[in-house]
Amino acid sequence: MRLIFVGDVMGQLGIQTLQTYLPQIKAKWRPQVTIVNGENAANGRGIKEKQFKEILKAGADVITLGNHAFDQSEVQDLLQKNDNLIRPANYPGNAVPGSGVTVKQVNQEHLAVINLQGRAMMNPLDDPFQKAQEIIGALPKETKIFVDFHAEATSEKAALAYYLDGRIDALVGTHTHVQTNDARTLSNGTVFLTDVGMTGDYDGIIGVKSASSVRRFLTQRPTRYELAEHSRMQINYCVVDLSQTNKIQACQINPDQPFI
Template sequence: MRILFLGDVVGRAGRDALTARLPGLRALLRADLVVVNGENASHGFGLAPDMARAFLAAGADVLTLGNHAWDRKEIIPYIAEERRLIRPMNYPPGTPGQGATVVEVPGGRRALVIQVMTRLFMELLDDPFRAAQAELARHTMGPAGSVQAIIVDIHGEATAEKQAFAHSFDGKVSLVAGTHTHVPTADHQVLADGTAFVTDAGMCGDYDSVIGMSKGGASLRFWRKVPSEKLAPAEGEATLCGVFVETDDATGLATRCDPVRVGGRLSQILPAA
């Protein structure tokens, strides 16, 4: 299975770049499955239903959220209906939406997409390790399994927690991709037992910024410990950042994990198709 995972979409710049570039990128990479984190799409905070629909129409198969999941209140009734939009599964029971979904991909195959949120320097949610373990107990990979690939979006701040999670589930999932910090890490790899991993996929946004936000207001917050102007997303040309992973349908495990950086200010990396 050929999987494209793209990191947090930030503001209008990220939205415009995603909807403009994703159809061609998906075709170029011959991606069977596209997963996009959309939690910062609406002015940097949350996701609106019309934006989610636009991302799905552009070629995303599954959208994930994160700690800004509920910043746009209108997402609550939408997430209850749209199974292709998920939020961290370790929110408490009764939280709207779901933390995992199974989608059909070409060739009669199926993929499970899970999202968890870490706890170090984040909200104190339920244990993401045990939440993922419980979900994975219901699924097996491979031709005789319930799914042919399993993708985990781990949304969090601490690199150590993301790496510990990936090693804990190495060999049990196809891809563990970190989101939230908006800076692409250079540790994309296939782990010892066959799980593809990157600590953070980066963002789909303007990198002439402070993690996607306009430089002036964001920088003042570090100079002055008093309320400053409201944060607003930077509006220059965005870079689409993520990873491209190929898996073996016989096992569900990864055979490659390559970085993706398209457009904008960062050095460009486009995997060979």
């Protein structure tokens, strides 16, 4: 089974980038499942029905979220009605809209996609380590498992990957918007990438106009972040092959690394 995972789609430029490149990426790699993190799709904060439909139309099978999951009020209804849109599973309480896991049938196999959120330097959700263990324990034994771990700290992402090594097939981090150069297979067969990167503006700073980000550091005062509407584009993704020997490859398309 082969899957494509695309990093955080940032605003409308991110949607445009996805529409431009995802069909070409899928034609090249021919994945059975395409997963896209869409938690920044609505102007950088959450997702609305418009962006949800646009990402699906561009070629996604499953959309994951993160710390901005509930920033848009209409997402609650979207989560209730669509099992291909999932939010972090470790939100506290029993009345959280939607689910943090979805299972897709791929030929004769099943793939579980799990969305979790870290706690280091982020909102104090429930323990992602315990929640992951609960979800995995409830899945049929032969299920392939992919985890999108939306977290700030590199150490927390690596720690969860090592904790789950051998019990899941792949764990890929999101949230920091910069692709890391550490795609690897752990000792018990789980493949891991600290962060897959983002999709959208190539000339800004992690998806926002560089001037507004620089201004914030210069003045040390609150500054309104602005997203680029017209800019050079980038898309960061990874290709994951799940078989007896799992493999992962990090990929980028941008002006310095054009699509081939």
